[in-house]
Amino acid sequence: MERTPSDSLEQLVHEKCDKSAGTLVAVDSNGDGKLDVFTVTDGGGGRPLCRYADLNRDGRVDLYEFFDSTGEIRRREFVYGDATEVDALEFYSGGRLVRRLYDTTGRHRVDTWDWFDPNVPLNPSTGRPVHPSRRERDSKGIGQVDQWWTWAGDVITVVSDRNGDGRPDPGTTVVLGATERKEGATSPGVADGGSSGGDAMKTGEGGAIAIDASLLDAGVTPAEASAP
Ligand SMILES: [Ca+2]
Ligand SMILES: [Ca+2]
Ligand SMILES: [Ca+2]
DSSP: OOOOOSGGSSSSOOOOOOGGGGGEEEEEETTSOOOOEEEEEESSSSSSEEEEEEETTEEEEEEEEEEEETOEEEEEEEETOOOOOOEEEEEEEEEEEEEEEEEESSSSSSEEEEEEOTOOOOOOTTTTEOOEEEEEEEESSSSSSOOEEEEEEEEEEEESSSSSSSOOOOOOEEEEEEEHHHOOOSOOTTTTTOOOOOOOOBSSSSSSOOGGGGGSSSSSOOOOOOOO
């Protein structure tokens, strides 16, 4: 289960979006007089190659998008806060999100790996999966996976490695479910793509396992910059 930096897929490495590859088209998407969405096209047919944008208008690029030969999205990189490093990296297949790497703690290494099932319906308003189908986490940031999350509908089961051998241990199962939510619990939406953190988790017989509920949603903010 250990992840090694030699596996390039597992690194949060920025891919170049360079205007020398084609023609740069800049747009002021919000009309404030400042250009904020920059698209590199192939120059010939105008097919987009990549795009970068400053979504929160702080003068720093926070989103990069890359397109395949058919013009579908194939990769997104997210840069949060004041960081210059990539915080999250998404991979798409046929325009659908299939895989995500996430540095949730700012350690500049992946600590959360998400897989998305292409058969799960998308959220119609965002066009994104409502949740991953599977997740592994290195919750301690020590380079070893110690949590395994699986989704069945919006019920999430998390098992953990408590003794450090890299395998889930009996008695660590935590179920984060829809049931208490339907009965009027405190964290609506948390398990199905909402953005709130909260405490919807039910601790199983194991107890004392730190599950970061803020990670329950499909995660990274979708790109307003999908506009041209
Ligand atoms: Ca602008
Ligand atoms: Ca920004
Ligand atoms: Ca174990």
